[in-house]
Amino acid sequence: MPVRRKWWMGGGALLLLVLLGLLAWQWTTISARARLGSAYGARLGCSCRYVEGRAMGSCNDDKEPGMAMVRLTDLPEERAVQASVPLLASRTARFKPGWGCLLDPVE
Template sequence: MLMLGLALIVALLAVFWKPLNGYAQAGTAYGARVACSCRFVGGRELSDCKKDFEPGMELVRLSEDAKARSVTASFPLLSSQTATYREGPGCQLEPWQS
């Protein structure tokens, strides 16, 4: 019975991995961009910036590199994206990492 359950979990992951990864990439890109703007344009604390997230983004984690003026949003095991503040254009996403 345990082997059947494990096989079912592996099969479900195989089917849903690509869509889950796509949603995670979109969510981390959105999170990084919004949090970067909140932090470096709005001047708010990073812990306060999560209030701007849409419902359903509770698993996205944020970290800040104050020296580089960037924020990284990550979704465990699936995706990570960084947005960096630049004078003029504001916060821009770094190129996608595959």
């Protein structure tokens, strides 16, 4: 194997280890932000859809900057909205007449 190729493979492995270390170091923060973003998104989407009566497509415009990874899913048969950050967190808010939108308890 040429020396140049070994250097690139070693550098790539080192970079991967550094990135994995940074991910492990920041995991608590990343996980907490994902949980918070999904909970906020579920309440926001549910209120938009079932309190205000707007179309689900317009509810995405209400998300705050930095919430691009939060996905909103309408569950019309349950009068609920599920918000998720892929692979990290998911929360559901349901419309309850007289109360508005309430988050499901954390499992």
